[in-house]
Amino acid sequence: MLLFITAIVAGFALLVWGAERFVTGAAAIARNLGVSSMLIGLTIVGFGTSAPEILVSSMAALQGNPGLAIGNALGSNIANIGLILGITALIAPLNVNSEALKREYPMLLAVCLVATVLMLDGELGVMDGTILLACLIVLLYGVTVISFKNRNVDPLSTEFDAEIPTSLSTAKAVWLFVLGLTLLLVSSKILVWGAVGIAAAFGISDLIIGLTIVALGTSLPELAASVVSALKKEHDIAIGNVLGSNMYNLLAVLPMPGIIAPGLFAPEVMARDMPVMIGFTLILFVVGYGFRGPGRINRLEGFVLLLAFIAYQVMLFIQRGS
Numbered sequence: 168m169l170l171f172i173t174a175i176v177a178g179f180a181l182l183v184w185g186a187e188r189f190v191t192g193a194a195a196i197a198r199n200l201g202v203s204s205m206l207i208g209l210t211i212v213g214f215g216t217s218a219p220e221i222l223v224s225s226m227a228a229l230q231g232n233p234g235l236a237i238g239n240a241l242g243s244n245i246a247n248i249g250l251i252l253g254i255t256a257l258i259a260p261l262n263v264n265s266e267a268l269k270r271e272y273p274m275l276l277a278v279c280l281v282a283t284v285l286m287l288d289g290e291l292g293v294m295d296g297t298i299l300l301a302c303l304i305v306l307l308y309g310v311t312v313i314s315f316k317n318r319n320v321d322p323l324s325t326e327f328d329a330e331i332p333t334s335l336s337t338a339k340a341v342w343l344f345v346l347g348l349t350l351l352l353v354s355s356k357i358l359v360w361g362a363v364g365i366a367a368a369f370g371i372s373d374l375i376i377g378l379t380i381v382a383l384g385t386s387l388p389e390l391a392a393s394v395v396s397a398l399k400k401e402h403d404i405a406i407g408n409v410l411g412s413n414m415y416n417l418l419a420v421l422p423m424p425g426i427i428a429p430g431l432f433a434p435e436v437m438a439r440d441m442p443v444m445i446g447f448t449l450i451l452f453v454v455g456y457g458f459r460g461p462g463r464i465n466r467l468e469g470f471v472l473l474l475a476f477i478a479y480q481v482m483l484f485i486q487r488g489s
Contacts, residue, residue: 171364178358179384182219185350186388190215192344195335216392216408217415218348219385222355224423227377232363233424237291237432238377239385240421241440245378246386247409247416248447249476251393255405256469259397263406263455263462271410272452274306279445282417286441291432296425303418358384371487374433378440379483406455406464413448435486443479447472 193211220243224236255261263269281302285295335343358381366376389412396405424432450472455462464472 168365168368171361171368174357174361175365175380175384178354178361179387181350181354182223182358182385183387183391185347185354186215186219187347188343189218189347189351190388191335192340192342192347195340196337196344199335199337199340214411214415214419216388217412217419218351219355219388220412220416220420221423222351223358223381223385224420225427226355226359227363227373227381228424228427230359230363231428232359232373233291233428233430234373234433235359235362235366235377235381236424236428237421237436238374238379238440239381240416241436241444242378242382243386243416243420244413244444245440245447245476245479246382247389247413248451249472249479250383251386251390252406252409252451252464253469253471253473253476254390255393255397256464257466257473258394259400260466260469261397261405261455261464263403263464269456269462271310271407271414272456274309275410275414275448276452278302278306278414278417279448282421283437283441283445286432286437289431289434289437290429291421291425292429293426296422296429299418299422299425303415303422306414306418369487372433374435374440375483375487379480409451439482439486447475450475 190211193215197211220239224239227233227235227239252261282299285291285298362376362381363373365371365380366373389408392408393405396408454464454468
């Protein structure tokens with residue numbers, strides 16, 4: 168048991184450290200190649216912060232634990248909104264000024280709808296995974312168009328300019344990228360091994376482990392990035408991290424078990440977890456969009472999000488055998 172716990176702790180630590188190197192290296196390479204800060208922030212950085220979920224879900228599916236992979240994707244989205252934005256808003260209320268982000272809210276809702284429709288039959292297959300990946304390509308195209316239209320006028324562009332490294336040489340950036348990717352691969356394998364071991368020891372389903380321990384751990388990069396951004400008053404980045412990560416989780420993480428280990432999944436996913444994820448997404452849309460001006464997530468709303476997330480975790484603990 169101690170070995171499994173050590174593997175989880177070590178896996179999380181390496182996962183977070185590797186993800187940071189991976190994102191820094193990828194962003195610096197793109198900057199050195201002349202890619203705009205806005206495009207880097209909306210694509211490479213957003214995709215990079217979801218790299219832990221992608222690698223963990225792929226590894227879980229390869230090892231025959233698709234429930235853990237599905238739980239990781241949905242649980243990370245719930246944690247991103249309830250835990251990460253909840254804590255971040257408690258520390259520093261968030262104002263949304265970016266028009267680019269306002270376009271991402273309905274995009275995220277649309278992605279949730281597509282994923283829900285594909286999974287209504289209780290099965291996640293190769294075709295479902297392929298459709299989600301195709302939607303990812305469409306999303307990347309849409310985000311690219313948004314970035315070019317808003318790169319000179321959107322406040323998000325200024326915030327990205329301040330965050331993306333400018334002093335790294337291409338050689339060092341490539342080294343960080345390769346190092347980060349290697350650590351992500353190794354740490355994800357260690358983490359999945361430890362998580363599956365814990366699940367077997369306590370008789371807990373892979374799905375619950377994915378929704379709780381694994382989802383929380385793989386969301387640590389987003390938590391760190393959002394809190395730091397909020398403290399720097401880069402509110403648009405703090406919220407953008409969550410919006411981008413949630414879309415990538417559904418379009419790049421969720422397809423992995425469908426493509427690698429297609430088959431039926433636990434009915435609790437559609438009866439319990441998918442509705443909770445959609446509910447959190449709708450709450451974020453209502454409080455963060457700003458229908459009559461700039462959106463804002465204040466401390467009270469952050470507290471409600473955090474409280475709802477804790478209630479969901481308690482419910483999972485009670486139903487931990489499912």
